[in-house]
Amino acid sequence: MNKKHKKMSPLQTVLLVIFSLHGYTSDRATASDPDPLQDFCIPNIKWGYGRAARLETVPCKNSSEATTDDFVFSGLKKPADTFSNMGISAVSVTPQIFPGLNTLGMSFVRADIKVGGINAPHFHPRATELTYVLQGKVYSGFVDSENRVFAKVIEEGEVMVFPRGLVHFQMNVGESPATVFGCFNSQNPGVQKIPSAIFGSEIKDELLEKAFGMNSKQIDKLRRKFAPKD
Numbered sequence: 001m002n003k004k005h006k007k008m009s010p011l012q013t014v015l016l017v018i019f020s021l022h023g024y025t026s027d028r029a030t031a032s033d034p035d036p037l038q039d040f041c042i043p044n045i046k047w048g049y050g051r052a053a054r055l056e057t058v059p060c061k062n063s064s065e066a067t068t069d070d071f072v073f074s075g076l077k078k079p080a081d082t083f084s085n086m087g088i089s090a091v092s093v094t095p096q097i098f099p100g101l102n103t104l105g106m107s108f109v110r111a112d113i114k115v116g117g118i119n120a121p122h123f124h125p126r127a128t129e130l131t132y133v134l135q136g137k138v139y140s141g142f143v144d145s146e147n148r149v150f151a152k153v154i155e156e157g158e159v160m161v162f163p164r165g166l167v168h169f170q171m172n173v174g175e176s177p178a179t180v181f182g183c184f185n186s187q188n189p190g191v192q193k194i195p196s197a198i199f200g201s202e203i204k205d206e207l208l209e210k211a212f213g214m215n216s217k218q219i220d221k222l223r224r225k226f227a228p229k230d
Contacts, residue, residue: 002041033105033186039063041103042070043095060102071100079112079179087117087172107189109182111170113138119170120193127189128164129182133157136178142168167194200226 041060041099058060073093075110080089091110096103107127111119113136131140135153141151153173162168164185172178199222208219219229 007150017229028171032133033188036105038103040066040071040100042066042099043102050190054168056060064090073098073100076181079110083112083114083117086120087114088112088119093193098127100219103187105185105187107184107187109184111180111182113170113172113178115172115175115177117172118133120195121167121169122193123165123167124162124167124184124189125185127184127186129162129168129184130159131162131170131180131182131188132159134179134181136180138180139171140177142166195222196226196228198226199223200228 007214034117044061080091083089084162089112094107133156135156137153137155139153140160141149143149144166205216205219
């Protein structure tokens with residue numbers, strides 16, 4: 001007699017994604033971050049870890065001073081306060097705001113995408129990403145080094161992996177807002193957004209004109225759109 005399999009709840013699926021990613025990061029051959037030399041390292045706030053560019057340079061506080069609250073984060077219960085002009089808001093969770101992650105080789109993000117909103121093409125130079133759709137329908141994909149596109153619409157309960165360093169993207173193609181969670185196998189995955197990196201930087205106009213077949217007015221228009229905000 002065939003047994004019926006129970007459908008996993010969204011919470012169970014999120015936990016499975018996180019635990020799977022943690023198992024991935026435990027392999028030294030594929031890990032982005034160095035293996036920890038102790039159980040955990042809660043940065044010592046006396047050294048101002050919140051302002052440190054590299055948390056691994058900040059001493060750990062004595063393990064006997066660690067508390068349960070160091071390992072609990074409650075900031076993903078709701079979307080970020082503001083949405084970008086592309087219709088996305090994101091809460092990025094790194095050791096700077098969740099100290100318990102420090103030296104564990106992982107971080108994560110919650111992204112909420114309005115109907116028709118996008119997560120513009122970007123890549124993470126130091127991490128592979130697993131993205132899980134909590135709600136909605138999201139056209140998701142990545143481009144490999146041979147310019148092949150791997151993309152499809154993923155729905156609630158589905159997971160997609162974006163290999164480290166490859167350009168990837170998302171768009172809400174459903175009729176309601178979408179929420180996705182992303183997990184990274186680095187506590188500092190980094191992010192390089194393609195439009196901003198090209199037109200929001202100081203690359204010479206002449207080079208961009210030749211590279212994209214645009215005139216100076218078109219380049220200037222894109223520069224104004226993607227210039228860094230103060």
